[in-house]
Amino acid sequence: MILQKTLEEYFKWFHRHPELGNEEKETTAHIRDILTAAGVEILDTSLKTGLVAQISGTKSDSQSKSQNGQQKTPVVALRCDIDALPIDEASGVAYASENPHCMHACGHDFHITSMLGAALLLTQEKENLTGTIKLLFQPAEEGGGGAKQVLDSGVLDDVEEIYGLHVAADLEKNVIAVRPGATHAAVGSFKIVIRGKGSHAAYPHLSNDPLVASAAIITAAQTIVSRNTSPFEQAVVSITHVEGGSAWNVIPSEVLIEGTFRAFSEEKLNYLSERLAQICEGIGISYGLQVDYAWKRYTIATNNDPALAEFAAQTARDLGLTVIEGEPGMGGEDFALYQQKIKGVFWNIGVASPNGLHHPGFVANLEPLSTAAGLLARLGKGALERLAD
Numbered sequence: 001m002i003l004q005k006t007l008e009e010y011f012k013w014f015h016r017h018p019e020l021g022n023e024e025k026e027t028t029a030h031i032r033d034i035l036t037a038a039g040v041e042i043l044d045t046s047l048k049t050g051l052v053a054q055i056s057g058t059k060s061d062s063q064s065k066s067q068n069g070q071q072k073t074p075v076v077a078l079r080c081d082i083d084a085l086p087i088d089e090a091s092g093v094a095y096a097s098e099n100p101h102c103m104h105a106c107g108h109d110f111h112i113t114s115m116l117g118a119a120l121l122l123t124q125e126k127e128n129l130t131g132t133i134k135l136l137f138q139p140a141e142e143g144g145g146g147a148k149q150v151l152d153s154g155v156l157d158d159v160e161e162i163y164g165l166h167v168a169a170d171l172e173k174n175v176i177a178v179r180p181g182a183t184h185a186a187v188g189s190f191k192i193v194i195r196g197k198g199s200h201a202a203y204p205h206l207s208n209d210p211l212v213a214s215a216a217i218i219t220a221a222q223t224i225v226s227r228n229t230s231p232f233e234q235a236v237v238s239i240t241h242v243e244g245g246s247a248w249n250v251i252p253s254e255v256l257i258e259g260t261f262r263a264f265s266e267e268k269l270n271y272l273s274e275r276l277a278q279i280c281e282g283i284g285i286s287y288g289l290q291v292d293y294a295w296k297r298y299t300i301a302t303n304n305d306p307a308l309a310e311f312a313a314q315t316a317r318d319l320g321l322t323v324i325e326g327e328p329g330m331g332g333e334d335f336a337l338y339q340q341k342i343k344g345v346f347w348n349i350g351v352a353s354p355n356g357l358h359h360p361g362f363v364a365n366l367e368p369l370s371t372a373a374g375l376l377a378r379l380g381k382g383a384l385e386r387l388a389d
């Protein structure tokens, strides 16, 4: 109960003081202060925001043997993200954001607080830890390249397993969802610029109308999922931003289209992009316009190691928690980049919000804070025990 009260206080501070990706200066300083006061070691890294702390076990039999007979202490990592979103909060909570147009609407404040709770629990258990646990407070998850910064810093080079959490708005409080394989999609974004010829709207034959061509591209793009993708395969193509024209009596010379695609494999993501590029090219030819197409890959799909997913589920069950597999989602998560190099599991905890993630009315129930902290700590400790065996 003491832990829960402390965590609620921590949480409210972070919720009041959200910062966007790569700008999490106050957030990082506050995390640092809490960890330092608790006697937790903070590592030197090249990270400008975010930080990595470390708790090393002192258990005498904490050494495991590597193949060449040398002593090797297992290292695992627990990961949270710390950035907020450019959203005006409309949650109605007393501890709402004090920073204009910035809100912890993805629950990363919940993740930070859970990790701080895990740090407090693990420091009390140092003599029972059979290795080292790195606590990663990652910056800039929401498209700011945070995971790449962490990987480039080399701070995870010796890590054998990594565990990450995310709140689930639609799950009952304290329910844990963990599944093998993909939980989050590979994400790409695209930008299409249609360059035609503007004119007086009364003389369309003197123009080369990019608006009509944009309508054709938007309509044809819908067939990539409905006609080119198996009904048993998940894929999304969403057009989200269209800009062209500025007056009712002028045909513009240019139209911009932006959007995103998502899939659960790299091949599929590449395929979605290829098809869209073909559609752009074909419509450009048939309408006699120049259509420039470009896309960018944001993240690959997450990929939960099956054995570790079962370990995480069992660890949660051992704590008396309700565990379900949950559904994979088409949202992206840069935790996937760690899983390319390190075996890992990304799991969800229910916070029963009336509104979804990235919504101005998102409100996490705070009761699961100590549950999440307890599970993170137990995963770290349990993983070390298994690796030290």
Ligand SMILES: [Zn+2]
Residues within 6 Å of the ligand: 106, 142, 357, 358
């Ligand atoms: Zn998010």
Ligand SMILES: [Zn+2]
Residues within 6 Å of the ligand: 106, 107, 108, 141, 166
């Ligand atoms: Zn998030």
